[in-house]
Amino acid sequence: MSYEVKQLLVIFCFFVLPGIVGAWIASTKGRNTLGWFFICAFFPPTIMAIIIQSPIKEVEGHYRECPACRELQSWKLSACKYCGAAMTRAPHVHEE
DSSP states (O other), X not given: OOHHHHHHHHHIIIIIHHHXXXXXXXXXXXXXXXXXXXXXXXXXXXXXXXXXXXXXXXBTTTEEEOTTTXXXXXXXXXXXXXXXXXXOOOOOOOOO
């Protein structure tokens, strides 16, 4: 394996891969994907920061808002863990 290929593998493993992982986690929490890509690419330990952060908005398939207390909950919960209200799935509206 040539020296240039080894350099590219190191760059990918230590910079690009953490950036991609951080961006994906950020997107599941409704946060800025591009910003978190660069933050995690240049400082990989910040992936831990995005993991422990709460979501900031509803993200279909990941988080939704409780209709009663407005807290963001996991998409798969059937009842709010804070107030016990039923978490109903809103019908999808397709705009044409």
